[in-house]
Amino acid sequence: MYRHLLGNSCRSFRRPYSTVSRPAFTSFFFHNAQWKASARPTSSVFPTAQISAVAQPSFKRLASLTPIQLCKVYAQLAKSRLTFLVVLSAMASVAVHPFPTTLPVLLSTALGTTLCSASANTLNQIQEVPFDAQMTRTRNRPLVRRVITPVHAAGFALVTGVAGPVLLWTMVNPTTACLGIANIALYAGVYTWMKRKTIANTWVGAVVGGIPPLMGWTACGGHILPSSTSIHLFLPSFLTDGIASSTFDPSLIDNPLSALALFTLLYSWQFPHFNSLCHIMRESYAQAGYKMIPVFSPEKNALVAFRHAAVLASLSIVIPLSGLTTWTFAITSMVPSFLLLRTSHRFWRHTSEKEARALWQHCLWYLPAILGLMMFHKQGVEWLDWIGVGATPQREEHESS
Numbered sequence: 001m002y003r004h005l006l007g008n009s010c011r012s013f014r015r016p017y018s019t020v021s022r023p024a025f026t027s028f029f030f031h032n033a034q035w036k037a038s039a040r041p042t043s044s045v046f047p048t049a050q051i052s053a054v055a056q057p058s059f060k061r062l063a064s065l066t067p068i069q070l071c072k073v074y075a076q077l078a079k080s081r082l083t084f085l086v087v088l089s090a091m092a093s094v095a096v097h098p099f100p101t102t103l104p105v106l107l108s109t110a111l112g113t114t115l116c117s118a119s120a121n122t123l124n125q126i127q128e129v130p131f132d133a134q135m136t137r138t139r140n141r142p143l144v145r146r147v148i149t150p151v152h153a154a155g156f157a158l159v160t161g162v163a164g165p166v167l168l169w170t171m172v173n174p175t176t177a178c179l180g181i182a183n184i185a186l187y188a189g190v191y192t193w194m195k196r197k198t199i200a201n202t203w204v205g206a207v208v209g210g211i212p213p214l215m216g217w218t219a220c221g222g223h224i225l226p227s228s229t230s231i232h233l234f235l236p237s238f239l240t241d242g243i244a245s246s247t248f249d250p251s252l253i254d255n256p257l258s259a260l261a262l263f264t265l266l267y268s269w270q271f272p273h274f275n276s277l278c279h280i281m282r283e284s285y286a287q288a289g290y291k292m293i294p295v296f297s298p299e300k301n302a303l304v305a306f307r308h309a310a311v312l313a314s315l316s317i318v319i320p321l322s323g324l325t326t327w328t329f330a331i332t333s334m335v336p337s338f339l340l341l342r343t344s345h346r347f348w349r350h351t352s353e354k355e356a357r358a359l360w361q362h363c364l365w366y367l368p369a370i371l372g373l374m375m376f377h378k379q380g381v382e383w384l385d386w387i388g389v390g391a392t393p394q395r396e397e398h399e400s401s
């Protein structure tokens with residue numbers, strides 16, 4: 001339906017599009033040279049009508065940045081709100097993991113993930129300056145406003161991109177560091193490139209968002225791959241312990257199914273969240289030349305969001321089955337999951353902006369609600385016992401012995 005929009009935009013921006021779709025490193029030096037010349041971007045790269053609203057500062061402005069202003073620029077390069085969500089999703093995995101962790105490991109995981117995410121987001125922005133300049137949502141980014149040079153931004157990406165994995169490797173473990181490195185490459189190398197090539201980018205982007213919970217999982221010593229000797233670990237703990245039993249064996253929960261459930265939660269959540277946002281902004285995505293699903297088919301976009309809402313609903317069963325939570329999670333999580341299914345079904349049926357907005361807002365509270373419920377129903381945690389009013393079988397055993 002919106003193919004005509006993309007067609008028109010690609011035609012009118014044919015020269016800039018071909019200029020910037022050269023290999024990322026070439027376009028990086030190209031933009032840096034342009035920045036250095038402090039010249040107004042030529043209309044072959046930034047259409048004049050679009051760029052007129054963008055401030056054009058000089059080197060002087062960069063030199064006059066105070067340390068606090070520079071920190072704010074770094075925070076914008078790191079997409080601080082997105083990075084905060086990424087770190088929260090990693091920390092949520094740490095919280096629901098059955099093995100206890102230490103404060104240094106916890107802090108190193110949080111800081112290491114922050115640095116990796118900052119690097120990935122900066123590398124993404126370095127490559128997208130001409131495209132970000134064309135969208136209202138992104139045209140205030142520091143590289144577009146030229147408050148920082150691409151070389152300076154690349155330096156920031158390099159320092160954070162080395163410091164993050166080194167911190168994870170030395171203070172946490174090599175698996176977590178490798179996941180961080182792989183995710184930087186996937187986001188800044190593969191996803192960013194795919195955004196302008198194929199609608200398949202959405203699925204790759206969802207993998208990028210699903211990896212941080214795995215980093216939290218491995219940071220606690222958790223496994224993400226089945227080993228030949230750990231097949232028995234797939235057995236749900238209720239088969240071995242009994243549903244109401246409070247005696248639990250952490251090694252039964254540290255199984256790849258638990259890791260897969262955490263990955264799937266973040267992976268599938270991004271579809272209703274991102275597809276609804278994308279639907280609202282489809283015209284500006286088309287204008288900038290991004291190949292997003294609703295630019296081509298709003299109906300398919302809404303269907304994909306609905307399908308993943310159904311996957312999220314199935315996690316109400318998979319998560320307790322993996323042993324991460326008790327079976328009461330299956331009951332309590334049904335409420336937010338059912339509501340999400342209903343909102344995404346309406347979006348699929350009507351494919352309207354109103355329904356897209358409702359779904360987007362729903363997603364904002366759905367994720368914290370589910371993660372909160374997972375922590376509340378975490379296997380082996382007796383909240384009543386914790387606040388001193390419970391009488392668990394373990395306590396009774398202890399008291400009678």
Ligand SMILES: CC(C)=CCC/C(C)=C/CC/C(C)=C/COP(=O)(O)OP(=O)(O)O
Pocket residue numbers: 082086113116117120121124138180183184187191205206208209212
């Ligand atoms: C540990 C580590 C490396 C974590 C990285 C996590 C990360 C960057 C997740 C982003 C997920 C995603 C696809 C966002 C959309 O980017 P976009 O480029 O479409 O957003 P934009 O349009 O705002 O630029």
